[in-house]
Amino acid sequence: MTLALHGISVSRGIAIGRALVWGTASHDVPRLTLRAPEDIVSEQKRFDVAVKEVLDELDALRADLPADTPAEVDALLNLHSLILRDPALSEQPKVLVEQRKINAEWALIIQKENLMAQFEAIEDSYLRERNADIQQLVERVMKSLRGASVCPLPESGTSGEEPWVLVAHDISPADMMQLRDRSVAAFVTDVGGATSHTAILARSLNIPAVVGVSHASTMIRHGELAVVDGKAGVALIDPDDIVVEEYRRKKALLALSRQRLQRLKDTPIQTVCGSRIELFANIELPEDMKQVMEVGADGVGLFRSEFLFMNRKDWPSEDEQYESYSSVVKAMKGKTVTVRTLDLGADKTLQTDEAHAAPPPSTNTALGLRSIRFCLAEPTIFLTQLRAILRASVHGPVRILLPMISNTREIQQSLNYIAMAKQQLQLKGLAIEDPVPVGAMVEVPAAALCLPMLTSRMDFLSVGTNDLIQYVLAIDRVDASVAFMYDPLHPAVLRLLNDTITAGRKAGIPVSICGEMAGDVRVTRLLLGMGLKNFSVHASQLLDVKEVVLKTTLADIEKAVGRVLRTHDPARIAIAMKQISDA
Numbered sequence: 001m002t003l004a005l006h007g008i009s010v011s012r013g014i015a016i017g018r019a020l021v022w023g024t025a026s027h028d029v030p031r032l033t034l035r036a037p038e039d040i041v042s043e044q045k046r047f048d049v050a051v052k053e054v055l056d057e058l059d060a061l062r063a064d065l066p067a068d069t070p071a072e073v074d075a076l077l078n079l080h081s082l083i084l085r086d087p088a089l090s091e092q093p094k095v096l097v098e099q100r101k102i103n104a105e106w107a108l109i110i111q112k113e114n115l116m117a118q119f120e121a122i123e124d125s126y127l128r129e130r131n132a133d134i135q136q137l138v139e140r141v142m143k144s145l146r147g148a149s150v151c152p153l154p155e156s157g158t159s160g161e162e163p164w165v166l167v168a169h170d171i172s173p174a175d176m177m178q179l180r181d182r183s184v185a186a187f188v189t190d191v192g193g194a195t196s197h198t199a200i201l202a203r204s205l206n207i208p209a210v211v212g213v214s215h216a217s218t219m220i221r222h223g224e225l226a227v228v229d230g231k232a233g234v235a236l237i238d239p240d241d242i243v244v245e246e247y248r249r250k251k252a253l254l255a256l257s258r259q260r261l262q263r264l265k266d267t268p269i270q271t272v273c274g275s276r277i278e279l280f281a282n283i284e285l286p287e288d289m290k291q292v293m294e295v296g297a298d299g300v301g302l303f304r305s306e307f308l309f310m311n312r313k314d315w316p317s318e319d320e321q322y323e324s325y326s327s328v329v330k331a332m333k334g335k336t337v338t339v340r341t342l343d344l345g346a347d348k349t350l351q352t353d354e355a356h357a358a359p360p361p362s363t364n365t366a367l368g369l370r371s372i373r374f375c376l377a378e379p380t381i382f383l384t385q386l387r388a389i390l391r392a393s394v395h396g397p398v399r400i401l402l403p404m405i406s407n408t409r410e411i412q413q414s415l416n417y418i419a420m421a422k423q424q425l426q427l428k429g430l431a432i433e434d435p436v437p438v439g440a441m442v443e444v445p446a447a448a449l450c451l452p453m454l455t456s457r458m459d460f461l462s463v464g465t466n467d468l469i470q471y472v473l474a475i476d477r478v479d480a481s482v483a484f485m486y487d488p489l490h491p492a493v494l495r496l497l498n499d500t501i502t503a504g505r506k507a508g509i510p511v512s513i514c515g516e517m518a519g520d521v522r523v524t525r526l527l528l529g530m531g532l533k534n535f536s537v538h539a540s541q542l543l544d545v546k547e548v549v550l551k552t553t554l555a556d557i558e559k560a561v562g563r564v565l566r567t568h569d570p571a572r573i574a575i576a577m578k579q580i581s582d583a
C-alpha cells in the first residue's frame with residue numbers, strides 16, 4: 001500500500017528511487033528488553049568491545065598526528081581517552097544493562113542523558129562545556145556498537161539500477177556539501193524549513209527535496225521505493241506501478257519544459273514595456289559556475305563564501321581563497337561578481353577543532369556571535385578573506401557584500417578593515433583594482449528600518465529575505481513546526497522590501513534581492529512592480545524568473561501592486577496577487 005508523507009516543498013522536481021535511510025548512530029537507537037541472563041552478559045561484552053575499539057581508534061589517531069599538529073589536538077584526544085576510561089562512561093552503562101535488563105545502546109543513551117544533566121548543573125563553564133566531548137564519545141561508541149546498521153552517507157548516487165532518495169532526520173549544510181558530487185536523486189527529512197541552508201543547497205543543486213516530513217526517517221524503511229514530488233512537498237513510499245508510471249510521465253514532461261526554457265538563455269532580459277532587468281546568480285562554490293554559465297546570468301549577486309570553509313578542520317589560506325574567488329571572476333568574463341564575506345553561524349557550522357576559532361555555540365544560534373559579528377571579533381580571519389577578495393579584483397569587477405549589518409559601528413569597522421587589507425596588499429606590492437564597491441545585506445530589521453544609515457555609506461544593497469523574514473516575523477527558518485508562519489507576503493515584510501527598493505532608487509544606489517524570494521516566480525511580478533531591477537537567484541531558477549519578466553508589462557500590474565502594498569488584509573493581498581499574475 002502506498003504511504004503518502006507530506007512536508008514542506010523546498011526544491012521542485014520529481015525523483016523516483018530507493019530510500020537510503022541515513023542517521024547518526026545516536027538517533028533512533030534500538031531499545032530491547034533482555035530476558036535471558038546470558039543476553040545480559042553478552043550485551044556487557046559487546047559494550048566492552050565497543051569501548052575498547054574507540055580507545056584503540058583514539059590511540060591510533062594520536063600516533064598518526066602530523067608533526068606540525070598543534071599541541072591542543074593531541075591534548076584533546078588524550079582528554080577523550082581519559083573521559084572514556086572514566087567508570088561513569090565505561091562501566092555504568094553495563095550496570096544499567098544488568099539492573100534494567102536492557103541492551104547496551106539503550107543503556108548508553110540513558111547514561112549519556114544522566115551525565116549531561118549533571119554537567120548542565122555545573123557552574124564552572126569549562127567543565128560544563130565538556131558536555132560536547134561526552135556527546136562525541138557516545139556517538140563514537142554508539143557507531144561501534146551499531147556497526148553496519150548505521151548507514152554511512154552514500155558513496156555514489158545509485159543503488160544498482162535505481163538512484164538513492166536520501167531520507168534522514170536532518171541533513172546539515174556541511175553534509176549536503178559532501179553529497180553534492182554523489183548525485184543523490186532527492187532528499188526527504190523529518191525537520192527543516194524552506195529557507196534553511198540545507199533547503200537552499202538542494203535548490204541550488206536542482207535536487208527535489210521535501211523537509212519537515214514528521215517521522216520520515218522512522219517510517220520509511222531502507223531500500224523501499226520512493227517517489228518524491230518536490231513541488232507538491234510529498235513523498236510516496238512503496239507506490240503502486242500505476243502511480244510510478246504517472247510520475248515517470250510527469251518527470252519526462254518537466255524535463256521537456258526545462259529544455260524549452262533553455263532557449264531563453266541568450267534573450268536580453270527586459271519587460272514587455274522595455275524596462276531592463278538584471279538577473280544575477282547565487283553560488284556556494286566555484287563549481288557552481290558551470291550551471292551559471294549555462295543559463296547566461298548577468299553576474300554573480302551572492303557568492304556564499306562560507307561554504308569554502310566547511311568540511312575541513314583548518315581555515316583556507318589567503319592564497320587558497322584568492323584562487324577560488326579569482327576562478328569565479330575569470331569565469332564571469334567581465335561581469336560583476338559579488339563575494340559575501342563569511343556568514344558563519346546558525347545552521348552554517350564548521351568542523352574546526354579547538355586549535356581554530358569558530359563561532360561559539362549560542363543559546364540562540366540565529367542571534368549569537370555569527371556572521372559579520374564573528375568576523376569583527378576575529379580580525380585575522382576577516383583580513384585574510386578581505387585581502388583574498390581584493391586581490392581577485394584584478395581579474396574582473398568584484399564587489400564585497402557585508403552580511404547581517406545592524407548598526408553604524410559594524411559598517412565603520414568593516415570599512416576600516418577593508419582599508420587596512422588594501423594597505424597590507426599595497427605594502428606587499430600586490431595589485432588590486434580600486435575602488436572595489438562595498439555593499440550591505442539588508443537582512444536585520446534594524447537595517448531595513450534605518451536605511452539612510454546604509455545608503456549614506458554603502459555602494460549597493462542586497463536584501464536577504466531569508467533572514468529578514470525570520471527576524472521580522474520571529475520565525476526560525478529551520479524549524480518545521482513554525483514553517484507555516486514563514487510568510488513573504490506579510491505586510492510588514494512587504495513594507496520593508498518596498499522601503500528598501502525606494503530608498504535605493506532615491507539615493508541612486510543599486511538594490512538587489514538575493515534571498516529565496518527573488519527566485520520564487522509567484523512574487524516576481526510583485527517585486528518588479530515595486531521597482532526591483534536586480535534579482536539574484538540560483539542558476540536553476542534563473543530562466544523561470546526570466547520567463548516571467550519577459551511576459552510582464554509594468555503598467556498592467558501597477559494598480560494591483562499598489563493594492564497589495566496598501567492593505568493589511570491577507571484575503572485582499574491574495575486577490576491582488578491573483579490580479580497581478582493574471583495581468
Ligand code: PEP
Nearest residue numbers: 443464465466467514515
Ligand atoms: C538571506 O538571508 O536571505 C540570504 C541570502 O543569506 P543566507 O540565506 O545565506 O542567510
Ligand code: MG
Nearest residue numbers: 443464466467
Ligand atoms: Mg542571511
